[in-house]
Structures are given as C-alpha cells and as structure tokens.
Amino acid sequence: xxTAATGTAPPLRAIRISKEYLGxxxxxxxxxxxxxxxxxxxxxxxxxxxxxxxxxxxxxxxxYPTRGRLEVFGKPVVGPGPDRGMIFQxxxxxxxxxxxxxxxxxxxxxxxxTGERRERANGFLKLVHLEKFAGSYPRSMSxxxxxxxxxxxxxxxxxxxxLMDEPFGALDAQVRWEMQELxxxxxxxxxxxxxxxxxxxxxxxxxxxxxIFFSRQPGRIKADIPVDFKNGRRYQRKEELVRLPGxxxxxxRLFAMMREEIQETKTA
Amino acid sequence: MQESRAAAIxxxxxxxxxxxxxPAPLFVAPKERFLEFRLQPTSQRAWMLGxxxxxxxxxxxxxxxxxxxxxxxxxxxxxxxxxxxxxVLFSERNFLHDVLISCYRIFVSFFAASAxxxxxxxxxxxxxxxxxxxxxxLSGWRYxxxxxxxxxxxVWFGPxxxxxxxxxxxxVIFFLISLILDNTRAVPKELVEAAxxxxxSRREAxxxxxxxxxxxxxxxxxxxxxxxxxxxxxxxxxxxxxxxxGAVMMRAGRFxxxxxxxxxxxxxxxxxxxxxxxxxxxxxxxxPWNVERRS
Ligand SMILES: Nc1ncnc2c1ncn2[C@@H]1O[C@H](COP(=O)(O)OP(=O)(O)OP(=O)(O)O)[C@@H](O)[C@H]1O
Ligand SMILES: [Mg+2]
Numbered sequence: 001x002x003t004a005a006t007g008t009a010p011p012l013r014a015i016r017i018s019k020e021y022l023g024x025x026x027x028x029x030x031x032x033x034x035x036x037x038x039x040x041x042x043x044x045x046x047x048x049x050x051x052x053x054x055x056x057x058x059x060x061x062x063x064y065p066t067r068g069r070l071e072v073f074g075k076p077v078v079g080p081g082p083d084r085g086m087i088f089q090x091x092x093x094x095x096x097x098x099x100x101x102x103x104x105x106x107x108x109x110x111x112x113x114t115g116e117r118r119e120r121a122n123g124f125l126k127l128v129h130l131e132k133f134a135g136s137y138p139r140s141m142s143x144x145x146x147x148x149x150x151x152x153x154x155x156x157x158x159x160x161x162x163l164m165d166e167p168f169g170a171l172d173a174q175v176r177w178e179m180q181e182l183x184x185x186x187x188x189x190x191x192x193x194x195x196x197x198x199x200x201x202x203x204x205x206x207x208x209x210x211x212i213f214f215s216r217q218p219g220r221i222k223a224d225i226p227v228d229f230k231n232g233r234r235y236q237r238k239e240e241l242v243r244l245p246g247x248x249x250x251x252x253r254l255f256a257m258m259r260e261e262i263q264e265t266k267t268a
Numbered sequence: 269m270q271e272s273r274a275a276a277i278x279x280x281x282x283x284x285x286x287x288x289x290x291p292a293p294l295f296v297a298p299k300e301r302f303l304e305f306r307l308q309p310t311s312q313r314a315w316m317l318g319x320x321x322x323x324x325x326x327x328x329x330x331x332x333x334x335x336x337x338x339x340x341x342x343x344x345x346x347x348x349x350x351x352x353x354x355x356v357l358f359s360e361r362n363f364l365h366d367v368l369i370s371c372y373r374i375f376v377s378f379f380a381a382s383a384x385x386x387x388x389x390x391x392x393x394x395x396x397x398x399x400x401x402x403x404x405x406l407s408g409w410r411y412x413x414x415x416x417x418x419x420x421x422x423v424w425f426g427p428x429x430x431x432x433x434x435x436x437x438x439x440v441i442f443f444l445i446s447l448i449l450d451n452t453r454a455v456p457k458e459l460v461e462a463a464x465x466x467x468x469s470r471r472e473a474x475x476x477x478x479x480x481x482x483x484x485x486x487x488x489x490x491x492x493x494x495x496x497x498x499x500x501x502x503x504x505x506x507x508x509x510x511x512x513x514g515a516v517m518m519r520a521g522r523f524x525x526x527x528x529x530x531x532x533x534x535x536x537x538x539x540x541x542x543x544x545x546x547x548x549x550x551x552x553x554x555x556p557w558n559v560e561r562r563s
Contacts (some may be wrong), residue, residue, distance in 0.1 A: 060465050061464075082462045082467035085466070086462065097556055106466040109467045157467075173416075
C-alpha cells in the first residue's frame with residue numbers, strides 16, 4: 001500500500017521511552033522499547049494506572065516523553081500527525097458535522113479535493129455500515145454508531161498506524177462484540193498496523209496478534225506475548241476462537257499475570 | 269375453551285379467569301399531580317399555563333390598584349390606564365422613535381462587545397498563556413460597577429450616543445468574556461486532540477473545531493448578556509439623554525406620570541422577550557445539529 005516504506009524499518013519503533021510527571025518525582029513509564037510489525041494487531045494490556053494511555057498518547061504525539069524517541073518507518077516523529085490515527089474512548093465524532101462531513105474532515109485536512117473526498121467518504125461509511133446515515137448528525141446516533149463514524153474518519157486518512165485507547169470501553173456488551181467483529185473485518189481489508197489498549201483480556205486475545213503486558217510503578221513491559229495459537233489467522237467468530245487449543249492457556253496466563261500485578265500493589 | 273386447554277397443558281396462565289384472546293386490561297396509572305417530577309407539559313399545556321401566569325400577574329396588579337387608597341391611586345395606575353398611556357405614547361408622542369433609538373444603541377454596543385469579547389473569550393478558553401495574561405486584569409474590571417463610569421464618559425464624550433454605547437459596552441463585555449471563556453473550556457479536549465491527530469494545524473483546530481463546538485453555548489451566553497445590556501441602557505438614558513426609552517421615563521417621572529413610566533417599562537419587557545426569541549430562533553437556524561430532535 002505504502003511504497004515509501006523503507007525496506008526493513010518497522011511502521012513504529014519506540015526507543016527507550018520514559019515519562020516522568022510531577023517534576024520527575026513520579027515515573028509513569030520507565031525505559032519502554034518496542035517495535036510494531038506491519039499489519040500486526042498489538043494489544044496493550046495491564047493493570048489500571050500502568051501507563052498504557054500515556055504510552056499511546058506519546059505514540060500519537062499528544063504528549064512528549066521525558067526520554068527516548070519515536071520512529072515511524074525509520075523516520076523520527078515529534079508531535080501528532082495523520083500517519084498515526086487515533087480512536088479515543090470518548091466519542092470524538094464532531095457533533096456539528098453530518099456523518100459524511102465527519103469522514104471527509106480528515107481528508108479535507110490532507111488537501112483531498114471535494115469530489116474524491118465525497119466518494120471515499122461514501123466508501124468508508126459503507127465499510128462501517130453507516131451508508132444510510134450519511135446525512136445524520138452524531139446527536140441522533142447511538143454510541144456504537146458514533147464510534148464507527150470516528151473509525152471511518154480515521155481510516156479514510158489511511159494512517160500507517162491505528163491507535164485505539166479502549167475504543168469500545170463505553171459500549172455495552174453486545175455492541176462491543178459487534179464492534180470487535182467489525183474491527184477484525186476492517187483490519188483484514190485495510191491491512192492496518194494497529195495498537196489497541198484494552199482492559200478486557202478476552203477482547204485482547206480476540207483482536208490481537210500480539211499482547212504487550214505492562215506492569216506498573218514504574219510502567220514497564222512485563223511480557224511480550226505472541227498470540228500464536230491462532231497460527232497467524234484471524235477468527236471473526238468468537239465461538240470458533242474459544243474452542244481452539246491454546247485459547248484457555250493464554251487466557252489463564254493473562255489472568256494470572258493480572259492477579260500478580262494486583263497483589264503486588266496490595267502488598268506494596 | 270382456550271382457558272381449559274391452557275390449564276390442561278399446564279401453561280403458566282396465572283390469571284385463569286381471563287380469556288387469552290382478550291387484550292389485557294388498560295393499565296391504570298396513578299393520578300397525575302401538578303407538581304410531578306420529570307413531567308414535561310405538552311406545548312398546548314405550556315401555552316395555557318404561561319397565559320395563566322401572565323393573567324395572574326395582571327390580575328394581582330389590578331387588584332393592587334383597587335386596594336390602594338383613592339388618593340394614592342395615581343401612583344399605581346390600573347392595567348387599562350397603562351395600556352392607554354402606551355397607546356398615547358405611540359400615537360401622539362412618537363414613542364416609536366425613542367424605541368428605535370434605544371434598540372439601535374443596544375444592538376450597536378452589543379455587537380461591538382461581542383465582536384471584541386467573543387474572540388478574546390475563545391482565545392482565553394483555548395490557551396493557558398492568554399488566560400494568564402488577561403484574566404487577572406479582566407477579573408478586576410468585572411468588579412467595577414459600570415455605572416461608576418458615567419461621569420467619566422460624560423466628561424469624555426458629552427451626552428452623545430457614543431457615551432451611552434460605551435457604557436453598555438463596559439457593562440457587558442467583561443462578563444461576556446468570562447462566560448465565553450467557560451463555554452470554550454467546556455469543549456471536550458478530545459475533540460481538539462482528535463483534530464490534531466488528523467493533522468490539523470493549531471489554527472485549523474481553533475477555527476474548525478473549538479469555534480463550532482463552542483458556538484451554541486456562546487450564543488446562549490450572548491442571549492443572557494444582552495438582557496444585562498438593557499439594564500445599562502436605561503441607566504445611560506436616564507442620566508443624560510434627550511431621546512430613548514430611558515429619557516421618556518425620566519421626563520414622565522418629573523411630571524409624576526406613573527402610567528407613562530410603567531408603559532415604558534412594559535415596552536422594555538416586550539423588547540427583551542423579542543430579543544430572547546430572536547436568539548432562540550437563531551440558535552435553531554444556525555445550529556440545527558444541536559437541537560433536540562423529537563421523533
Ligand atoms: N498529567 C499527569 N500528571 C501526573 N500524573 C499523571 C498524569 N497523567 C497520568 N498520570 C499518572 O500516570 C500513570 C499512568 O497513567 P495512564 O493513564 O497512562 O494509565 P493507564 O494504564 O492508561 O490506566 P487505565 O487502565 O486506568 O486507563 C497513572 O498513575 C496516572 O495517575
Ligand atoms: Mg488509560
């Protein structure tokens with residue numbers, strides 16, 4: 001898709017990132033490094049307050065690290081940019097724009113002309129099953145629909161990396177499930193490199209090809225776990241996934257790690 | 269027959285004495301009270317209640333008139349007397365001219381205050397540095413009673429339109445700025461962040477996101493502040509003016525024409541309501557996306 005991708009450089013590389021708050025007296029992240037592989041879905045998992053959001057916001061360029069640096073396809077980046085699309089937990093579809101205009105917004109910033117913009121917006125609205133609501137304002141939409149508008153808007157910019165901070169956290173269980181399935185469908189089609197934060201271990205296993213587990217205080221990578229029981233496949237149907245050998249083991253391992261973290265802070 | 273079969277298969281038909289084919293009996297809701305939480309009156313009912321409230325007001329007024337001692341009645345004229353005074357004002361004393369002059373002063377000064385105050389308020393709401401730069405000074409100004417500037421403005425500008433417009437401007441702008449600052453800060457920061465991650469420049473995020481997001485509440489703040497504008501207008505016109513509603517009232521006061529004073533006050537009230545309606549209509553027309561849709 002992106003021919004400018006320079007040979008071996010990964011879509012995103014975080015190099016020895018540290019983030020200190022309160023004038024250095026609080027370390028939210030301590031020397032975190034990782035590389036994303038192209039077309040891979042990575043989940044950030046870990047106890048509350050371990051720095052997942054901080055890490056993602058640093059990647060997005062919304063916050064700056066105290067130490068370390070970031071590279072996108074080998075090029076250092078500072079500050080936000082459309083090469084890293086972000087989906088927030090809060091609904092960020094613009095209420096004064098129709099779904100259609102929302103999706104066009106990012107493309108307009110990129111300088112894409114009116115005609116092409118409209119055409120592509122229609123395509124992406126169809127992709128998130130909102131073609132019937134192109135002329136509706138977010139106010140009249142459910143939470144899941146608003147989130148789909150945000151998703152279409154971000155995808156329409158064709159970002160190199162898609163960042164999501166608990167994107168389905170505010171949705172109820174069934175809508176959440178629909179959104180997860182839609183995500184798999186979209187990522188398979190659009191071939192995206194994705195990082196998604198989630199509290200939900202089941203969601204992490206379902207979506208991710210790889211799980212980065214953070215421990216807290218200071219935030220560090222506790223484990224980098226490939227979800228290899230899927231054998232490189234993505235399953236759209238959860239009921240198939242949970243039957244696979246290896247699913248239960250991985251879930252057990254993640255729950256155990258989570259418990260460890262919780263107990264550590266209890267005794268600390 | 270239905271009944272017996274249901275019973276025979278042991279279907280969970282607790283009623284037993286009701287045929288399954290009949291519609292269930294209407295639900296008997298408890299009687300609705302006047303003071304009912306969460307009750308939204310229908311628009312007809314709202315109109316009716318509103319009219320009732322107004323009639324009640326005029327009734328009390330009329331009652332007050334007749335309960336006042338005969339000798340003092342001219343200090344509390346009846347509704348009819350005030351209505352007649354209003355008619356005389358318009359038909360014989362060219363009151364329309366005064367009304368238009370007052371409206372002109374209100375709108376010019378309010379337009380000026382908005383043209384200055386809205387951008388400043390939005391910039392302060394967006395940027396901490398601008399806030400830090402201006403807020404201490406502007407907060408101080410907010411505590412100065414605008415009326416205390418009257419002597420100064422008269423010295424500077426004399427009894428001109430400019431003096432009155434300046435007073436209204438001073439009376440309105442500082443509160444307007446602080447309201448708009450709050451409106452702007454209430455814009456969810458994720459909206460701005462979303463725009464930035466999509467590659468918006470600071471200018472694009474400001475004009476394309478913060479401004480449209482804040483606009484409906486900004487318009488509400490303006491609606492509230494224009495009401496305050498009327499307060500200062502009357503003060504300004506009472507103190508030093510040949511024309512305008514306030515001047516008419518002042519002159520009437522000198523001759524103890526209470527009915528004329530009241531007619532003028534009533535006129536201001538009506539103008540206030542009209543301004544309010546104007547702003548509400550503008551809200552609907554300009555920001556249809558923000559209007560609650562009843563389906
Ligand atoms: N601006 C800030 N000033 C001071 N401390 C902060 C700031 N932002 C975050 N922190 C702290 O940094 C730590 C990491 O926060 P972060 O939001 O990244 O955690 P998280 O892993 O996303 O948690 P959650 O799962 O609850 O969303 C927390 O202890 C938080 O209190
Ligand atoms: Mg978080």
